[in-house]
């Protein structure tokens with residue numbers, strides 16, 4: 001009886017020790033800014049350590065032999081595996097759904113384009129477009145012309161001087177395709193089409209923003225705020241994904257296209273630097 005009492009007492013002491021170690025581990029983990037799941041896990045490790053010491057001091061079991069020994073062995077494995085698997089599946093860092101969630105977040109922007117059932121079409125057209133753009137870039141370089149995006153505001157940037165009109169016409173056509181492919185029309189009305197009133201009409205944007213400003217806006221929608229659309233701006237209505245979905249040439253092209261839109265009869269608002 002006194003043996004049993006001593007064992008119970010030692011269990012108490014070891015649990016206490018495990019708890020103290022666990023709390024120290026949590027403190028350290030917190031200090032190193034581990035997330036709460038990990039802090040909890042470290043505490044569990046402390047208690048597991050205590051359990052091992054308790055088992056070491058536990059009174060010996062009655063020896064078994066033959067079939068009962070085999071059954072006891074199997075039961076032991078079943079219980080231990082059960083505990084291990086349950087524990088592991090409860091801890092989130094072992095959960096494949098958790099990892100999938102993270103990957104999903106990373107791929108969301110890319111997937112948005114494919115989910116609309118256009119993956120193949122997009123790929124084929126993008127390839128054709130980028131070949132075309134490549135050719136245009138080569139012609140531009142051959143002419144020594146600099147990027148269209150740096151044309152001064154107010155200049156007719158679709159036809160900078162010294163550039164043959166066929167090259168710029170190609171670029172504008174490319175930009176028009178980008179406008180369609182990237183579905184800018186979902187929020188921006190143009191020629192009376194699209195829009196759903198979510199963003200400003202674009203028919204006169206060529207008179208309101210310089211190409212460089214448009215480029216900034218597309219790359220980072222928070223860089224410019226459209227007057228009269230402050231609420232939409234604050235709600236980040238314009239997606240911040242084009243810098244991932246479009247390459248430099250495609251952005252240049254859509255800017256060149258937008259720069260040709262100069263219809264003063266449409267009330268395209270101007271944008272200002274947000275403060």
Ligand code: HEC
Nearest residue numbers: 182184187198199200225226229232233237238269270271
């Ligand atoms: C989900 C809606 C949405 C989509 C899609 C969208 N925009 Fe916008 N955009 C807005 C809103 C809302 C504003 C005005 C608020 C602000 O300043 O962000 C805006 C503002 C702009 C402006 C400034 C307009 C002005 O009058 O000064 C430009 C330029 C622009 N967008 C270009 C684009 C281009 C190019 C695309 C496609 C590649 C695009 N947007 C796609 C919602 C959208």
